[in-house]
Amino acid sequence: MSAVATPMVEARGVLKHYGRSQVLKGIDLEVLPGEVMCLLGPSGSGKSTFLRCINHLERIDGGELWVDGELVGYRQHGDKLYELKESEIARKRAEIGMVFQRFNLFPHMTAIDNVALAPTRVKGVQREQALVEAREMLARVGLAERAGAYPAQLSGGQQQRVAIARALAMHPKLMLFDEPTSALDPELVGDVLEVMRRLAADGMTMVVVTHEIGFAREAGDSLVFMDDGVVVEYGPPREVLENPRQERTKAFLSRVL
Amino acid sequence: MTHGSEPVKAVPVRHPWRWVTAALVAVFAANALWSLATEARLDWDVVGEYLFSEQIVDGLMVTLMLTAVAMLMGIVLGVVLAVMWLSPNPLVSGASWFYIWLFRGTPVLVQLLFWFFLASIYPHVSIGIPFGGPELVGGSSKDLIPPIVAAIFGLGFNEGAYMAEIVRAGIGSVDEGQEEAAKALGLSRMQTMRRIVLPQAMRVIVPPTGNETISMLKTSSLVSVIAYAELLYSAQLIYARNYKTIELLVVASIWYLAFTTVLTVGQYYLERYFARGSSRYVPPSRIEYVFRNLFRHRRPASEGEA
Numbered sequence: 025m026s027a028v029a030t031p032m033v034e035a036r037g038v039l040k041h042y043g044r045s046q047v048l049k050g051i052d053l054e055v056l057p058g059e060v061m062c063l064l065g066p067s068g069s070g071k072s073t074f075l076r077c078i079n080h081l082e083r084i085d086g087g088e089l090w091v092d093g094e095l096v097g098y099r100q101h102g103d104k105l106y107e108l109k110e111s112e113i114a115r116k117r118a119e120i121g122m123v124f125q126r127f128n129l130f131p132h133m134t135a136i137d138n139v140a141l142a143p144t145r146v147k148g149v150q151r152e153q154a155l156v157e158a159r160e161m162l163a164r165v166g167l168a169e170r171a172g173a174y175p176a177q178l179s180g181g182q183q184q185r186v187a188i189a190r191a192l193a194m195h196p197k198l199m200l201f202d203e204p205t206s207a208l209d210p211e212l213v214g215d216v217l218e219v220m221r222r223l224a225a226d227g228m229t230m231v232v233v234t235h236e237i238g239f240a241r242e243a244g245d246s247l248v249f250m251d252d253g254v255v256v257e258y259g260p261p262r263e264v265l266e267n268p269r270q271e272r273t274k275a276f277l278s279r280v281l
Numbered sequence: 282m283t284h285g286s287e288p289v290k291a292v293p294v295r296h297p298w299r300w301v302t303a304a305l306v307a308v309f310a311a312n313a314l315w316s317l318a319t320e321a322r323l324d325w326d327v328v329g330e331y332l333f334s335e336q337i338v339d340g341l342m343v344t345l346m347l348t349a350v351a352m353l354m355g356i357v358l359g360v361v362l363a364v365m366w367l368s369p370n371p372l373v374s375g376a377s378w379f380y381i382w383l384f385r386g387t388p389v390l391v392q393l394l395f396w397f398f399l400a401s402i403y404p405h406v407s408i409g410i411p412f413g414g415p416e417l418v419g420g421s422s423k424d425l426i427p428p429i430v431a432a433i434f435g436l437g438f439n440e441g442a443y444m445a446e447i448v449r450a451g452i453g454s455v456d457e458g459q460e461e462a463a464k465a466l467g468l469s470r471m472q473t474m475r476r477i478v479l480p481q482a483m484r485v486i487v488p489p490t491g492n493e494t495i496s497m498l499k500t501s502s503l504v505s506v507i508a509y510a511e512l513l514y515s516a517q518l519i520y521a522r523n524y525k526t527i528e529l530l531v532v533a534s535i536w537y538l539a540f541t542t543v544l545t546v547g548q549y550y551l552e553r554y555f556a557r558g559s560s561r562y563v564p565p566s567r568i569e570y571v572f573r574n575l576f577r578h579r580r581p582a583s584e585g586e587a
Contacts (some may be wrong), residue, residue: 060440079465081461081464081465098428110469110470111469114464114467115467115469117464117466117467118466118467119467120465122462122465124458124461124462126458127464128456128458128459128461128462129464130459130463130477130481131481132480132481141468141476142466142468143466144466145468145472145476146466146467146472161404173471187462189465191465194466194467243492
């Protein structure tokens, strides 16, 4: 990776509050192309909120946030900021894949229709072409034979893999994972993590909010420990996990490891 | 059945109060029937004579047409208003709020009369350049708003306000994560609404819409006040001539009951259709429910005897 590459995600002093409660208190982070960054931390630490800011599901209240060299939610002209139109925001979101804790598959559509929906409706791909690609995506997550199943007929792990295929079908340049395995039965977690590992190995840029320490250690390039809206510790996963420097990181890890 | 298991044999719970209440209901019912047959001066021959008369059947057709058209208008308006209500544009959502406030806040009877008498304040209506500019099409209100249009406007616009609330509740029932997932994929607000949210809202929207249709069938009788010959007004026209008031009201009621029954059955199957996959419990129809409970305490007993 060259040192001058534009970061895929760059955050400088990002602030976010809901009413009076300050959720993000100045986040500075950088994710390089091809990097897999894992966000770790207790619930309420702001890691999911930060993830949702990246594709503008949440609007930031302060600081600056760039994705692939472009400001999130705004356009800069001279020293003035202009808010983006809804259609422009939608176009940028289409380039970022997101996987949710509770899958959020569309229950009234089959697995393959879930995957083919956005390419046809957002990118204008012909339906036949989109179905062919959707089948490939499902094969990539090991679910080619369940293409015709409705979400309710799939296990949680299968649903989450379909959700990953749905995001990949848009050929995103960045994938966001919001606790992708937290709602799964323990024996189903492995399949989903395996798909994510392969994705990481293929060079996908990924920001992953997770409690899976093993995944963070093996597949992650960097690890961020967040607590109470700030980045407490940042570094290569092994370093942070084995030799945490901050007391809060130590206390958290001693409880989850 | 697992090998060695015996079916449960138990004396069912006795329900003495059911027999007491059943006896009371039977006495009242018998008394009502007896008085109707012997004391009331009700001419059943007149009822039979007019039940299928041309004027009544024509009126019935008008009632059914009004119900269908007004409901269609109400549903379309309701969806549009509900989507407008949720718009981030405050003017658009404000317009929706105002519409619902106005049309739900005044009696439908008043609205029917209003449309009917509109010609008295606006003798001439037209489409053209606003503020008195040249007009493209126009004409006398009396010609453009005959009673049938006044009836459809009165019922349809009012229904739109109620349907808007029903659709809004339906949209609100869809999990927020659905909208988020659609947004994250880059779908626009309208695409999200049409492809993702509304199809899932149907399960919540359909049952009350069935209720509204049944209600509309009966509410359409209000149209009689603007002298439009639907079922009730047709009956009124006949009893104005022959003074067989109650008989003709019975005729009209029989038709209303017949079609609400048909609609109720239709609603039950629609509900079952939209509930599939979402719940293991399928609601029994009311008749099914009554019969199930009537015979429930007998079945285990007879099985025990066998």
